[in-house]
Amino acid sequence: MPSIPSYLTPLLALFASHGEAAYPVGGCVRDTLMGIPPHDWDVAVTTHPHDTMALCHDAGYRTVPTGLKHGTVTVLVPLSGDATDRDGPYEMIECTTCRTEGGYTDGRHPDTVAFTGLIEDDLSRRDFTVNAMALTVNAMALTRTEESLTVLDLFGGQEDLKSGIIRAVGDPDTRFTEDALRLMRGVRFAVKLGFAIEENTYAAICRRAEGLARISRERISEEFQKILTSPEPERGIQLLSDTGLLPYVLPRGISPMGTGDLSSLPADFTVRMACLLWEMDYDGVEENLAGLRLPNAVRKNILAITCSYIRTLRPDALCARRWRHGLGENTLPALAVRAARGDTAAVELAELVKASIESNEPVYISDLDIDGKDLIALGFKPGRLLQDILRDLLEAVWENPEKNTREVLIKEALRWKD
Numbered sequence: 001m002p003s004i005p006s007y008l009t010p011l012l013a014l015f016a017s018h019g020e021a022a023y024p025v026g027g028c029v030r031d032t033l034m035g036i037p038p039h040d041w042d043v044a045v046t047t048h049p050h051d052t053m054a055l056c057h058d059a060g061y062r063t064v065p066t067g068l069k070h071g072t073v074t075v076l077v078p079l080s081g082d083a084t085d086r087d088g089p090y091e092m093i094e095c096t097t098c099r100t101e102g103g104y105t106d107g108r109h110p111d112t113v114a115f116t117g118l119i120e121d122d123l124s125r126r127d128f129t130v131n132a133m134a135l136t137v138n139a140m141a142l143t144r145t146e147e148s149l150t151v152l153d154l155f156g157g158q159e160d161l162k163s164g165i166i167r168a169v170g171d172p173d174t175r176f177t178e179d180a181l182r183l184m185r186g187v188r189f190a191v192k193l194g195f196a197i198e199e200n201t202y203a204a205i206c207r208r209a210e211g212l213a214r215i216s217r218e219r220i221s222e223e224f225q226k227i228l229t230s231p232e233p234e235r236g237i238q239l240l241s242d243t244g245l246l247p248y249v250l251p252r253g254i255s256p257m258g259t260g261d262l263s264s265l266p267a268d269f270t271v272r273m274a275c276l277l278w279e280m281d282y283d284g285v286e287e288n289l290a291g292l293r294l295p296n297a298v299r300k301n302i303l304a305i306t307c308s309y310i311r312t313l314r315p316d317a318l319c320a321r322r323w324r325h326g327l328g329e330n331t332l333p334a335l336a337v338r339a340a341r342g343d344t345a346a347v348e349l350a351e352l353v354k355a356s357i358e359s360n361e362p363v364y365i366s367d368l369d370i371d372g373k374d375l376i377a378l379g380f381k382p383g384r385l386l387q388d389i390l391r392d393l394l395e396a397v398w399e400n401p402e403k404n405t406r407e408v409l410i411k412e413a414l415r416w417k418d
Helices: 007-016 027-033 049-059 119-124 137-144 157-163 174-180 182-192 198-208 209-214 217-228 231-245 269-274 282-291 298-308 317-338 345-358 372-377 384-399 406-418
Strands: 022-025 042-045 063-068 072-078 090-099 099-102 111-113 131-137 149-155
Touching: 007 022, 007 042, 007 049, 007 072, 007 090, 022 027, 022 119, 022 174, 027 131, 027 157, 042 384, 049 063, 049 090, 049 298, 099 119, 119 131, 149 157, 174 182, 174 198, 182 198, 182 209, 182 217, 182 231, 198 231, 217 231, 217 269, 269 298, 269 317, 282 298, 298 317, 317 345, 317 384, 372 406, 384 406
Parallel strands: 042 090
Antiparallel strands: 022 042, 022 131, 063 072, 072 090, 099 111, 131 149
């Protein structure tokens, strides 16, 4: 039997005590039935959003009018179970009024929302059957502080969970026309859960792929990052390609060398994206990244790793220091990508890099035991020459880290006076 966290019980009981209903709904029900701890709990309620706020406020809960237009109120629920607790930790529970929706002019948001208070209406507007289930709560059991939950499943979600299938609720073309982001969500849930996409649903994704052009780049990027960091990233990319969605995500496509072994890499978007774009021309990488609206730091790291394919790789200590100098914190991620691309020498070099880091070996001019001021004190004039000398000293230290002492470096520098 499914269960709910203890801190949620008082909130559900509050609605029941006023003749209303509150249903845990959506992804939290799906995950609970699969034995996966839900990331968060969403609740569908029969009250009008303003009544939801008043009811919770009168009981002592803090509320935030997150999206009253669409019926959503966020309730800050203390983990202690005491609605008036202001000092302890809490969870943010989204309580959304059961509703129907009409018209989707922008292919993403409903033009109109009607609050009906019927859970059947709430479930029928959801995307996939595995996300269209609710937990019904026995109000009498709640008053005895016992859980009595049953699954409300109008569209066969439990059977699809058992069969490992992603199926649209009702007519798939209608669902994807309402909200084109569901096209990518279908792929995302398939690779997240390891499920297959039901035949009619898959065909509708292919037919409606161009609808993704109406979705904001930020939302596309968010879904794509989840797909790429899923347990099955290669299958995710293949599904995006086969359904015709990929050009709306990555206009320049992926590496001409294929995906590489993405699954062998950590579930980190930066690393996996660099692997996906490996050996692609610089302009192509830039165009793909620009379309994903990534933070500058993430974009620069992906570019640095992706472009490292041109660097010489030899599994020796000197090469390890040079890679550290050239790539900094991206060194190990770049070598992991190179290994995922089939270069076994990258694995050996990664171990040497780790040893270099642990030994705190000097790899930058700033790591040298002397600096420009020391060279000026030796009689060298400020300018380009100083940088040439320091670079020469660094090369010497790369060859032999034991030379990084003030005495040895001064002797090396004085040779420039000869």
